[in-house]
Amino acid sequence: MSSVSCTNWLCFRDAHWEKKMQRISDEEYYHHLLKHLTGETHENEHCTADDRGLANTDPFGYEVQRVSREIDHSQDLATFERVFEAYRTGSLEDVIAEHDSFDEKYTKHIRRLLAMRSLRDRRADILRFCLKLAGFEYDFAFKWEANLVTKDDHPKTFEALEESPFRKVHPRSLPPWEMFDNGGPFAVDW
Incomplete structure (x- = not known):
């Protein structure tokens, strides 16, 4: 592995902050992470x-960080950027075409990243595609985010999750504020 100065490109936390402050575009954010x-x-x-604090502030950045430690490294950054350019500006078919252009050893990693990104953005079509093919790890950050999706607020994303093999292995659990709220399984008489 090589090390470079942060002046050339940003690390995970810095990229998240710069995007949040609107000093870099989505395209630049993806470039720095990927x-x-x-x-x-x-x-x-x-x-x-394993920067679990990053999982709280930027779950997608956290997934990229985890995948970067697991993946066989490729020098072809453009390939990774193309799939997320298709995600940002294209259709589901464009994303699938870019996904399918990857060497098989990368596809599960790309699906994992696309699944988290589409879950965060509530893009049900891409999430459904990723969950149908699966083959990647569902870590705590993904499970937590999946449990935040509600039927009332995001019905298509909720449906994509509920119909997926993921949900059969990881049944929906209520967040603590719903578990102990009126009508929850452990309701507390406040």
Whole structure:
């Protein structure tokens, strides 16, 4: 692995912050995060460690961080960027075409990243595609985000989750505020 200065490209937390502050575009945000998939790292503790704090602030960035430690590194950053460009600006068919252009050793990792991104953005069509093919790990960040999706607020995403093999293995659990609220399974008389 090589290390580069953060002045050339941003690490996970910095990319999230710059995007949040609207100082970089979505395209730049993806560039900074996906560059980690090529095996390049920064000289900071948040780059290569399991930064669970990142899961709270930027679950997608956290997934990229985890995948960057698991994937066989490729020097072809453009391939990773194309699938997320299709995600941002194209249709489901465009995303599938980019997904299918990957070497098989990368597809489960790309689906994992697309699943988290589409879950965060409530893009039911892409989420359904990823969950149907599956083959990737559902970590705590994904499960937590999936449990935040409600039928009333995002019916298509809720349906995609409920009909998926993921939900058969990981039944919906209520967040603590619903578990203990009036009508929840452990209602507390406040």
